[in-house]
Amino acid sequence: MNLTLKVWRQKDGASRGALETYAARDISPDASFLEMIDIVNEELIREGKDPIAFDNDCREGICGTCSLVVNGRAHGPQRNHTVCTLHMRHFKDGDVIVVEPWRSRAFPVIKDCVVDRAALDRLTAAGGYISVPTGSAVDANAILVPRDSAEKAMDAAACIGCGACVAACPNASVSLFLAAKISQLALLPQGQPERERRVKAMTALMKAEGFGNCSWERECEATCPKDIKIANISRMNREFLLAALSSAEH
Amino acid sequence: MNGASTKDPIKMNAAIPDGPIQEKWDKHRFDLKLINPANKRKYEILVVGTGLAGASAAAALSELGYKVKVFCIQDSPRRAHSIAAQGGINAAKNYPNDSDSVWRLFYDTVKGGDYRAREANVYRLAQVSNAIIDHCVALGVPFAREYGGTLSNRSFGGAQVSRTFYARGQTGQQLLLGAYSAMMRQVAAGGVEVFARREMVELVVIDGRARGVVCRNLVTGKLESYAGHAVLLCTGGYGNVFYLSTNAINSNASAIWRCHKKGALFANPCYTQIHPTCIPVSGDYQSKLTLMSESLRNDGRIWVPKKKLDGRKPSEIPEGERDYFLERKYPSFGNLVPRDVASRNAKQVADDGRGVGSTGFAVYLDFADSLKRLGVDVIRERYGNLFEMYEHITSEDPYQSPMRIYPAAHYTMGGLWVDYNLMTSIPGLFALGEANFSDHGANRLGASALMQGLADGYFIAPYTLGGYLGTARLDKVDTIHPAFAEVEGAVRERLQKLLSIKGKRTPSEFHRELGKLLWDNCGMGRNEAGLMKCLAAIPQMRERYWKEVMVPGTNEEFNQALERADRVADYLELSELLVRDALHRKESCGGHFREESQTEEGEAKRDDANFSYVGAWEFAGAGRDPVLHKEPLAFEYVKPSQRSYK
Numbered sequence: 001m002n003l004t005l006k007v008w009r010q011k012d013g014a015s016r017g018a019l020e021t022y023a024a025r026d027i028s029p030d031a032s033f034l035e036m037i038d039i040v041n042e043e044l045i046r047e048g049k050d051p052i053a054f055d056n057d058c059r060e061g062i063c064g065t066c067s068l069v070v071n072g073r074a075h076g077p078q079r080n081h082t083v084c085t086l087h088m089r090h091f092k093d094g095d096v097i098v099v100e101p102w103r104s105r106a107f108p109v110i111k112d113c114v115v116d117r118a119a120l121d122r123l124t125a126a127g128g129y130i131s132v133p134t135g136s137a138v139d140a141n142a143i144l145v146p147r148d149s150a151e152k153a154m155d156a157a158a159c160i161g162c163g164a165c166v167a168a169c170p171n172a173s174v175s176l177f178l179a180a181k182i183s184q185l186a187l188l189p190q191g192q193p194e195r196e197r198r199v200k201a202m203t204a205l206m207k208a209e210g211f212g213n214c215s216w217e218r219e220c221e222a223t224c225p226k227d228i229k230i231a232n233i234s235r236m237n238r239e240f241l242l243a244a245l246s247s248a249e250h
Numbered sequence: 251m252n253g254a255s256t257k258d259p260i261k262m263n264a265a266i267p268d269g270p271i272q273e274k275w276d277k278h279r280f281d282l283k284l285i286n287p288a289n290k291r292k293y294e295i296l297v298v299g300t301g302l303a304g305a306s307a308a309a310a311l312s313e314l315g316y317k318v319k320v321f322c323i324q325d326s327p328r329r330a331h332s333i334a335a336q337g338g339i340n341a342a343k344n345y346p347n348d349s350d351s352v353w354r355l356f357y358d359t360v361k362g363g364d365y366r367a368r369e370a371n372v373y374r375l376a377q378v379s380n381a382i383i384d385h386c387v388a389l390g391v392p393f394a395r396e397y398g399g400t401l402s403n404r405s406f407g408g409a410q411v412s413r414t415f416y417a418r419g420q421t422g423q424q425l426l427l428g429a430y431s432a433m434m435r436q437v438a439a440g441g442v443e444v445f446a447r448r449e450m451v452e453l454v455v456i457d458g459r460a461r462g463v464v465c466r467n468l469v470t471g472k473l474e475s476y477a478g479h480a481v482l483l484c485t486g487g488y489g490n491v492f493y494l495s496t497n498a499i500n501s502n503a504s505a506i507w508r509c510h511k512k513g514a515l516f517a518n519p520c521y522t523q524i525h526p527t528c529i530p531v532s533g534d535y536q537s538k539l540t541l542m543s544e545s546l547r548n549d550g551r552i553w554v555p556k557k558k559l560d561g562r563k564p565s566e567i568p569e570g571e572r573d574y575f576l577e578r579k580y581p582s583f584g585n586l587v588p589r590d591v592a593s594r595n596a597k598q599v600a601d602d603g604r605g606v607g608s609t610g611f612a613v614y615l616d617f618a619d620s621l622k623r624l625g626v627d628v629i630r631e632r633y634g635n636l637f638e639m640y641e642h643i644t645s646e647d648p649y650q651s652p653m654r655i656y657p658a659a660h661y662t663m664g665g666l667w668v669d670y671n672l673m674t675s676i677p678g679l680f681a682l683g684e685a686n687f688s689d690h691g692a693n694r695l696g697a698s699a700l701m702q703g704l705a706d707g708y709f710i711a712p713y714t715l716g717g718y719l720g721t722a723r724l725d726k727v728d729t730i731h732p733a734f735a736e737v738e739g740a741v742r743e744r745l746q747k748l749l750s751i752k753g754k755r756t757p758s759e760f761h762r763e764l765g766k767l768l769w770d771n772c773g774m775g776r777n778e779a780g781l782m783k784c785l786a787a788i789p790q791m792r793e794r795y796w797k798e799v800m801v802p803g804t805n806e807e808f809n810q811a812l813e814r815a816d817r818v819a820d821y822l823e824l825s826e827l828l829v830r831d832a833l834h835r836k837e838s839c840g841g842h843f844r845e846e847s848q849t850e851e852g853e854a855k856r857d858d859a860n861f862s863y864v865g866a867w868e869f870a871g872a873g874r875d876p877v878l879h880k881e882p883l884a885f886e887y888v889k890p891s892q893r894s895y896k
Contacts, residue, residue: 012808031535038537038758045756045811048802053810055325057498059538060639062423063329085642110469111808118446121326125438129431130390134310134708135381137388141345144399145392154392154417157424161328190390 001027001093005040007052008100009112017109019098022052029089033076034059034066036088037099052099053112061085061225064160067167068113069100074164074223082162082225102167106174106210117163119209120177127201128181130190149187156183158226165220165228171212176220178202179236180228186239196243203240262515262866262881265669266370271887275374278670279713283720290315293719296463296478298450298505300327300433302426302700303683304484306707309432312441314712319476320433321448321465323500323813328430331486331498332703335422336543336636338406338414339386339700341379346403350411352376357888358409359698362588363663363691364840364856365890366518368864368883370670371688378709379701383415385708389428393417405586406545406696414697419543419635425700429707448474449813450505452737453481453512453679460679461727464737466745468813471806473738475729480678480715483509484707487662487684489522491821491828492773493765495659496528496541502817506666506685507824514674515866515879517667517687519824520832523694523841524774525660526592529643530612539658540643542615542636544696547585547592549620549629550653552576554613558603564614564652575599579851583895590693590841590854591895593657597774598852600656607654616652657774661699663690663841664831667866667881671714672706675866677722680715682706687864692840745805748815753798757815760795764788764818764825772829777845781833788829792822827867827876834878837861849892858890 003024010017022044027036034056041051057065066084070076075083078090091097099113107115145153159180166174182199185191191198207213214233221230267278285293293316297308300322308320322330342355355376360367387393387401393415394402406414417424436442447468454462454475462477488503489495510516527547529540553574555567575595577584585592596613599605606612621629626649630637637648644654666674666681668688673680683703690698767787771780801815838847838854839861847855864881 028533028535030532032537035535035537039535041811042756042758045800045802046754048752048800050803051811053808057324057329057500058331058334059499060334060540062334062420063324063331063498064326065324065329081642085639087643087645089645114808117325121328121434121437121444121446124328124431125434127438129435130388131435132385132388132432133313134306134385134432134712137381137384140343140383140387140393141400143387145395146399147395147397150392150395153390154394154424157392157417157427158420160423161326184392185390188390188392190388 001029001088001091003027003091003094004096006096006098007113009052010109012111013108027088029087031088032059032084033070033086033088034084053114055114056084059084062160064162067102067115067162067164069102069167071098074102074167075225080225080227102163104166104172106166106172107163119211120161120163122209123174123178123202123205124181126205127194127198130185131194143189145188153184153187156180156187156228156232159228160226162225164223164225166211168219168223169212170217170219171215173214173220174206174211175214175233175236176224176228176230178206179232182236182239183232186235195239196246199236199239199243262667262675262879263669264368264881265671266368267670271370271373274370275377282713282717285716285720287315291317293317294319294478295480295482295715296476297321297482297484298463299330299484299486300430301330301332301484301486301683302429302703303685303707304330304482305426305429305433306704307482307484307682307711308442309429309436310708310712311715312436312439316441318436318442319445319478320442321445321450321463323447323449323468325446327433327444327446328427330426331501332426332700333423334498335700336419336541337545338404338416338421338697339382339425340406340413340695340697341383341415341701342376342413343380343383345401346412348411350413354411355379355413359689359695360691360888361893362693362695364693364854364893365691365858365862365885365888366521366839366883367689367691369885369887374710375689375702375705378705381709382701382704386425386428389432391417391424391428404545405548409695422700425704429704450485451508451741451816453509454733454737455512455676456727456731456733459677459722459724462729462734464734464741469808471804471809473741475734475738477728477731477734479719479724480680482711483666483679483681483685484683485685487665488824489659489662491765491825492659492769493761494531494536494539494769496525496539499538502820503824504817504820506681507820509666509674509676509679511869513676513869514679515667515868516664516827517864517866518664518692518831519828519867520835520842521663521692521840522659522828523589523661523663524593524657526589526596526657527615527655528658529640530607530609530654530656540639541658541660542640542653542655544589546615546633546636549624549632550585550615550617551619552585552613552615554599554604554606560604564606564616573599573604580895587895588693588695590843593774594843596657612654612656614652615655617648618652621649659769659773661694663687663692663694667864671717672711673714673718678718680711682711692842742805745812745816748799748801748812748819749803749805751797751799751801753800755798755800757799757801757811757818760791760799761818761821764791764821768825768828772832775843775845776832778833781829784829785826785833788822788826795819795822830876831865831867835861835865854893856890856892862890
């Protein structure tokens with residue numbers, strides 16, 4: 001199939017960007033979206049031109065590196081998929097496809113479609129962990145975890161940290177990402193001792209990093225490639241409220 | 251002979267402790283020098299790579315009090331390729347009461363590695379395996395559980411006990427996020443500093459010791475120097491030398507290769523693992539191959555038509571005209587034979603003209619019987635995400651018709667030679683995880699990569715590094731030392747050279763060409779003629795590369811084409827060593843199948859009399875043949891036998 005791409009090109013963070021038009025020719029419907037861009041890039045390189053910069057790595061939907069907005073949707077048209085696992089058979093010959101980076105104040109553009117998501121690492125460092133030094137753990141089966149809790153924790157833990165939830169949210173809220181980690185650890189017995197501290201520390205940093213507030217647009221859930229549910233945001237809010245009440249008691 | 255010559259193992263002292271194998275590690279830990287807690291913060295440790303080995307080592311070292319700097323090429327340390335491991339992690343817990351033990355895990359790993367691993371290392375790996383599970387659970391890794399709240403186990407590729415712990419089909423992701431979270435806790439505590447989007451481009455060796463690294467800042471292109479007391483390479487394997495592999499696009503061998511060129515011996519490069527259950531290649535545009543967890547082999551049956559070039563749909567082929575070749579040839583292990591055996595047999599039936607799918611390079615993996623026996627719900631619970639992934643990529647529904655699978659390059663058992671302390675032949679340079687050669691011999695068992703990465707990082711390097719720091723006399727070194735400027739200069743020159751060629755071909759075109767050559771001649775089957783062909787072709791390809799490659803842009807910017815070009819240049823060198831090693835090892839073992847050395851039934855035939863050693867290659871300078879060193883392997887506890895899975 002033959003397609004027309006309109007791709008966001010921006011030299012670096014300080015420069016202004018614009019959409020530029022490229023032709024993608026002879027694309028197999030079995031190729032992935034990123035392989036389609038590879039083909040365009042190979043052509044550009046052969047001509048000595050600057051290829052389109054975009055983040056990608058595992059190309060199987062698990063590392064969370066790829067981050068393209070395709071026709072206005074983070075990760076493109078297919079629900080519960082990253083853009084690296086989107087195949088060209090979901091497009092039609094002659095389609096015009098607009099490709100842009102994540103858009104959020106907290107994710108500044110580095111080049112073209114590459115953004116800086118280090119804010120997500122800083123949020124994790126604020127409390128997205130259980131404080132257990134290596135070597136001090138008890139026998140694994142000494143901690144019994146009800147199967148349902150383990151399953152729910154796993155549902156939340158499936159977050160790949162891609163940031164599509166932020167890119168999709170009109171407020172650029174990072175609530176779904178945060179809630180996934182807070183939920184996972186709140187659902188497990190191992191996460192109990194730091195439960196209050198964690199939710200307070202992580203949410204406090206959210207605003208400082210330039211993320212907006214959640215106003216239940218639910219775009220994050222609709223966009224999340226790993227189907228993380230907004231029920232986790234409810235749980236995070238509950239955790240936050242309990243932590244606030246508990247510290248008011250002291 | 252093939253340019254390879256041998257000389258005395260001057261630099262190779264494996265430093266294996268004395269005593270019975272069960273006591274070696276305990277004794278060694280006692281013998282290792284301790285560093286006073288107050289002094290630990292005076293040591294700067296540079297950790298390159300943030301997969302399971304790197305992240306766990308960084309966390310554990312910082313917890314001990316060391317100052318750690320961590321470098322990764324990804325935008326976040328959480329994205330290292332360990333994240334893509336699906337199936338699980340082994341440990342000798344024996345929770346299912348099925349007679350597992352440290353001894354059995356040790357035995358299985360040595361045997362699975364086709365008697366080409368060091369016994370002492372493997373025993374230690376089995377010994378610390380249980381502590382890994384304990385720690386990961388404590389970190390909040392959501393492993394699969396039984397209704398009573400205890401951990402679930404499953405049997406996994408090639409094991410007859412259920413010792414594999416798993417978190418759906420995302421075990422690597424969950425273990426990595428656990429290690430990443432432990433590391434980020436240390437970032438908050440001030441013990442770890444993370445440098446993301448940095449590619450280590452060179453090692454800095456001062457007075458014969460590893461004392462720093464030079465990284466390219468992938469955002470600005472600037473070369474940055476970092477000094478330290480030791481360097482831990484946790485940069486993974488070299489599977490992407492094949493171009494098409496299950497590795498991530500950016501996984502690369504440049505860090506280990508450049509350290510090799512600085513003096514680190516490279517051990518057993520020909521031990522590469524081809525994973526049997528991947529989605530087959532569909533076209534030239536293909537950029538990577540997707541692995542389907544081999545846990546699928548627990549319930550899926552592998553078959554091809556008995557008839558050559560049978561064009562029928564699988565549903566039209568009656569039971570009697572199907573060849574369940576693994577079950578037929580290996581009645582006791584059936585579809586669960588080790589990876590190398592499963593892969594090779596798939597290749598054999600495809601080469602025999604009985605492969606399926608549009609290319610003929612595929613076999614069926616059929617769930618019809620299991621669906622009948624267990625029902626759709628159980629199968630969906632076990633493999634739902636894998637089935638979805640398959641359907642998504644191929645647009646075929648595996649609940650209705652069998653999957654098509656074919657082997658793909660997946661993992662590399664070879665890597666930098668390390669001693670028992672995980673230190674390479676350059677003092678102060680350690681290699682952990684897939685980057686080293688140490689534990690898997692010639693073939694790695696399923697669910698053992700995650701175990702090894704975390705064993706090295708959480709429980710081995712933190713002790714052995716202290717032993718090194720406690721005994722080495724290390725002068726103060728900072729980046730003002732002229733060695734840093736010198737190395738930076740050399741790197742800059744190399745990058746400028748790549749940029750100045752301005753030829754007509756892209757780095758990927760060369761990479762694809764190299765990958766095909768290797769896959770055809772140094773992949774699942776290898777013979778002298780094919781290897782000689784590679785040995786003639788690779789230097790020519792390399793020469794063309796440095797004349798014809800096109801790398802647009804400049805060094806002083808975000809330049810993904812330059813990143814790639816620099817890595818491909820290394821593959822064009824490493825591949826030659828891989829081939830040379832494969833050529834010199836005139837026996838078959840594990841993932842290395844020399845067609846000249848097989849049993850009458852077509853199984854890999856080892857030659858213990860002549861090849862029971864680790865082949866560790868020394869870089870002898872550009873344009874000169876590498877020098878082979880041999881570390882003899884002694885098997886005191888697991889007596890080598892012809893592996894049999896019949």
